[in-house]
Amino acid sequence: MHHFEDTPLPFPPAPSASSPRAPGTAYSLTPLGVMHSDYPDKFGVPRQPGLALAARATLVLDPPFNDPLAVRGLSAFSHLWITFVFHQALQANDRFTPLVRPPRLGGNQKVGIFASRSPNRPNRLGLSLVTLEKVETRGGVRLTLGGCDLVDQTPVVDIKPYIPWVEARPDAQAGFAPAPPPEVEVVFYPPACAALDQRCDGASLKALIEQVLRQDPRPAYQHTRRGGGRVHGVRLRDVDVTFQALDDASPTTLAVVGIEPLPE
Numbered sequence: 709m710h711h712f713e714d715t716p717l718p719f720p721p722a723p724s725a726s727s728p729r730a731p732g733t734a735y736s737l738t739p740l741g742v743m744h745s746d747y748p749d750k751f752g753v754p755r756q757p758g759l760a761l762a763a764r765a766t767l768v769l770d771p772p773f774n775d776p777l778a779v780r781g782l783s784a785f786s787h788l789w790i791t792f793v794f795h796q797a798l799q800a801n802d803r804f805t806p807l808v809r810p811p812r813l814g815g816n817q818k819v820g821i822f823a824s825r826s827p828n829r830p831n832r833l834g835l836s837l838v839t840l841e842k843v844e845t846r847g848g849v850r851l852t853l854g855g856c857d858l859v860d861q862t863p864v865v866d867i868k869p870y871i872p873w874v875e876a877r878p879d880a881q882a883g884f885a886p887a888p889p890p891e892v893e894v895v896f897y898p899p900a901c902a903a904l905d906q907r908c909d910g911a912s913l914k915a916l917i918e919q920v921l922r923q924d925p926r927p928a929y930q931h932t933r934r935g936g937g938r939v940h941g942v943r944l945r946d947v948d949v950t951f952q953a954l955d956d957a958s959p960t961t962l963a964v965v966g967i968e969p970l971p972e
Contacts, residue, residue, distance in 0.1 A: 752942035
């Protein structure tokens with residue numbers, strides 16, 4: 709059982725409706741449910757949704773929000789907006805930081821927090837567009853999602869259907885992120901291939917590893933450096949994937965060195 713069931717997030721209660729809103733007024737949020745995903749840790753999670761379509765995710769709603777009536781008609785939509793909390797970024801005594809260093813700018817240039825999608829936001833709220841693959845209402849409510857970019861156990865605070873005719877704006881300007889970042893090459897060494905061959909989900913796990921590593925999850929400042937033999941690790945599903953950058957490869961190539969089960 710997860711720890712978010714019927715647990716309000718730590719925001720002070722709102723004032724009464726009859727009183728005017730004062731600067732700094734806080735409001736309370738109660739998670740609707742929790743996300744179960746292929747990302748045990750935040751390292752390696754794609755920085756945007758839809759970049760790793762092989763990632764599996766299930767949103768399980770908590771009482772009283774797990775009433776099947778609450779999702780009546782939802783299966784007619786193909787995509788959803790998920791509002792969630794960056795729970796691994798929550799810290800006590802947080803101070804507002806107006807500037808951040810987006811990885812897209814190499815981690816060297818600063819922009820305003822509200823001109824970025826950094827998880828270190830004042831209220832730690834995130835928004836993700838995901839594919840709705842299945843709605844299950846036996847014994848509660850479970851939503852199977854595709855293209856999810858949420859860490860396992862992420863608390864979800866709202867769900868809304870995506871309306872393409874009003875929300876898809878292909879003529880919109882995207883600031884410092886006008887196009888998808890370039891993807892790197894990914895290769896698998898024989899020990900990694902052997903580990904995949906022994907799994908019943910080997911094909912989907914390989915696809916997930918490729919899609920995640922193509923985004924180059926290494927810190928931005930390392931993207932232009934040679935690997936130097938350094939081995940990195942990323943947790944995906946129930947395994948620890950080790951990889952390294954090949955020094956003599958052009959374009960950048962990440963080699964999957966090994967795939968080991970996570971410790972019990």
